[in-house]
Structures are given as structure tokens and as C-alpha cells.
Amino acid sequence: MQVAMVTQFGGPEVLVTSEEPDPVAGPGEVVIDVVAVDVLWVETMIRSGRGGPYFDVTPPYVPGNAVAGRVRSVGDGVDPGLIGREVVTRTGQRGGYAEQVAVSADGLSAVPNGVSLHDAAALMHAGPTALALLEGTRIGSGDAVLVVGTSGELGIVCVQLARARGARVVAIARDKQKLARIRELGADAVVDSEQPDWVGQARAALGGEGADVILDNVGGAIGEAAFAAIAPGGRFSAHGTPSGRFATIDPTEAARRGVTVRGIRHVQLSPDELQRLTEQALTDAAAGRIAPVVGQTFPLVRAADAHAAIEGRAVFGSTLLLP
Numbered sequence: 586m587q588v589a590m591v592t593q594f595g596g597p598e599v600l601v602t603s604e605e606p607d608p609v610a611g612p613g614e615v616v617i618d619v620v621a622v623d624v625l626w627v628e629t630m631i632r633s634g635r636g637g638p639y640f641d642v643t644p645p646y647v648p649g650n651a652v653a654g655r656v657r658s659v660g661d662g663v664d665p666g667l668i669g670r671e672v673v674t675r676t677g678q679r680g681g682y683a684e685q686v687a688v689s690a691d692g693l694s695a696v697p698n699g700v701s702l703h704d705a706a707a708l709m710h711a712g713p714t715a716l717a718l719l720e721g722t723r724i725g726s727g728d729a730v731l732v733v734g735t736s737g738e739l740g741i742v743c744v745q746l747a748r749a750r751g752a753r754v755v756a757i758a759r760d761k762q763k764l765a766r767i768r769e770l771g772a773d774a775v776v777d778s779e780q781p782d783w784v785g786q787a788r789a790a791l792g793g794e795g796a797d798v799i800l801d802n803v804g805g806a807i808g809e810a811a812f813a814a815i816a817p818g819g820r821f822s823a824h825g826t827p828s829g830r831f832a833t834i835d836p837t838e839a840a841r842r843g844v845t846v847r848g849i850r851h852v853q854l855s856p857d858e859l860q861r862l863t864e865q866a867l868t869d870a871a872a873g874r875i876a877p878v879v880g881q882t883f884p885l886v887r888a889a890d891a892h893a894a895i896e897g898r899a900v901f902g903s904t905l906l907l908p
């Protein structure tokens with residue numbers, strides 16, 4: 586089978602396809618014919634060698650965690666009735682950029698009727714994370730919510746879920762076309778982060794005392810600037826890093842304004858939580874409460890182009906590889 590492998594840390598070109606033996610399902614495992622793999626921004630960061638101590642990986646390795654496909658074979662102790670079923674699962678961070686994966690049968694989720702394999706793959710990361718963000722910041726009906734970085738896969742699902750819960754959502758993004766697409770997705774207002782007074786515009790669109798909740802998918806100076814738009818007693822989630830680092834919120838200032846600050850560790854979910862929220866995300870998708878946007882797809886042999894597109898900020902929504 587073909588895989589896309591990171592041969593050494595470096596630019597997208599270090600991601601090359603190679604032939605590997607087909608996997609065999611061990612006891613308790615299944616082999617999946619992979620139809621779609623979600624490609625994450627964080628995978629580009631790890632490939633570039635900036636993963637640091639948080640992502641302990643040494644090339645060569647095959648990236649890829651969230652895969653959707655059909656069960657090809659089962660190992661000892663696994664129901665043969667699973668063969669041919671449409672499923673979605675995680676590989677455990679590595680090995681997903683491949684035509685086939687061997688994974689534990691325990692971690693499979695059935696893809697519900699009405700949800701495509703592409704959408705299921707796109708939801709495996711963003712769905713549970715967005716649900717955890719909404720639960721953790723207690724977003725509910727009538728809340729004013731500011732989502733920073735809404736053009737990415739997580740931002741889009743955050744906007745949809747917050748709207749579905751009755752919140753009023755102000756979305757921050759840049760690029761005329763991306764701003765228009767986000768408005769179509771249901772944000773109540775969109776603000777261009779490249780406008781010099783974007784924080785003031787966001788404050789005006791939020792109304793009242795500002796945002797009850799801010800979800801920062803971007804980090805750095807943009808996330809820190811957004812903090813000025815939070816209402817007293819609000820909740821701020823600083824989980825995003827694509828700008829280069831997490832937003833740093835002064836704890837004294839947060840305490841003075843009664844603001845609760847959360848971070849990436851609050852969305853690093855236990856296996857049980859991840860499974861519960863994955864099932865909920867798939868149910869929400871089947872019911873139409875969320876609809877991930879697959880903005881671009883690439884064949885496995887063009888995995889390097891997928892990474893280059895994400896790093897070049899030339900993507901919208903989820904990016905998938907289609908082995």
C-alpha cells in the first residue's frame with residue numbers, strides 16, 4: 586500500500602509517498618480501507634520540526650490521525666459482520682496518511698446515515714474539540730460570542746454550534762472571499778481582522794458590555810487584542826496557535842475583570858470524553874446542527890501540496906487527503 590511519509594523535518598517537500606507492506610489486523614483490530622484523512626494545521630507544524638517537547642516524534646514517520654473508510658478485514662475476536670461498514674476512527678496520532686490502517690476495533694464509530702465519509706473525517710478533530718469548547722465555556726442561548734479565526738475547520742464548527750445553541754456570533758477572519766463564506770455559514774456579523782480598528786468593530790457588533798465568551802483559534806497578538814472585547818465575568822479560551830504562539834492573557838487583568846481564562850489543556854480530552862463527544866458530533870451532523878466544510882481535497886501523492894496550502898493560508902475549512 587501507499588503511504589505519505591515525513592522523511593526528515595523540513596518544508597512540505599519532505600513529505601513523500603512510498604510503498605509499505607499492507608497492514609494485517611491483529612487480535613481485536615480491524616484494517617480499514619481509508620477513503621479520507623483529515624489534515625491538520627498542527628501536523629504541518631510538527632513536520633516543520635517546531636513540535637518541540639509536546640510532540641515527541643522523530644522522522645521518518647507517517648502523519649495522520651483522523652481517518653474515515655470501510656472495514657476491509659478483522660482480526661481475532663472481532664465481529665466479521667463489520668467488514669464493509671463505513672467507519673471513522675483515530676490512529677493514535679500517526680499512520681493515517683495511508684491507503685490502509687490497522688486500528689483497534691474498540692475505537693470505531695459508525696458513520697451515520699446522511700453523513701458522508703468526507704464529512705465524518707472532517708469532524709473527527711473539530712467536532713469533539715468544538716463541543717468541548719462550548720461545554721467548557723458554557724455557551725448558551727442569548728450569549729454574545731466572539732470567534733477569532735473562523736476560516737479554519739475548528740472555527741467553522743464553533744460558529745455553527747454556538748448559533749445552534751442560540752448564541753449571537755461575531756466572527757473574525759480576513760480575506761474578502763473567506764469573510765463572505767463565513768457570513769453564509771450563519772455568523773451574525775463578520776469583522777475583518779486586517780482592518781486597523783477590528784476590535785472596536787467587534788465590540789460594536791457584540792453590543793452590550795462585549796463578549797460573554799471569546800474562542801481564540803489564532804493566538805498571539807490577535808488573540809491578545811481580542812481580549813479587549815470581553816465583557817466583565819466573561820470566559821476566554823486561548824487554545825489557538827497558528828499565529829505562532831498562544832495568546833498570553835495577564836492573570837491580574839483577567840481577575841480584575843472577573844474573566845475565566847482557559848487554554849489548550851482544557852480541550853485535551855480523555856479517551857472516554859473524546860469518544861462521547863465524537864458520537865455527539867456525528868449525531869449533530871446527521872441532524873444538520875453542524876455541517877463541516879471540506880474546502881479542499883488532495884490525493885495521497887499530493888500530501889506535500891496539502892501541507893503547503895495550509896501553511897500558505899490558501900485553505901478554507903477542512904483539508905482532506907483522499908488515498
Ligand SMILES: NC(=O)c1ccc[n+]([C@@H]2O[C@H](COP(=O)([O-])OP(=O)(O)OC[C@H]3O[C@@H](n4cnc5c(N)ncnc54)[C@H](OP(=O)(O)O)[C@@H]3O)[C@@H](O)[C@H]2O)c1
Pocket residue numbers: 625626627710711712714715734735736737738739740758759763802803807824825826827828829852895898899900902903
Ligand atoms: N482542529 C481541531 O480540532 C483542533 C483541536 C485542538 C486544538 N486546535 C487548535 O486550534 C487552532 C485552529 O485549528 P484548526 O484546525 O481550525 O486550523 P486551520 O483549519 O488550519 O485554521 C487556522 C486558522 O488560523 C488562521 N491563521 C493561520 N495562520 C495564521 C497566522 N499566521 N496569523 C493569524 N491567523 C492565522 C487561519 O486564518 P486565515 O484564513 O486568515 O489563514 C484559520 O482561521 C490551532 O491552534 C489548533 O492547534 C484545533
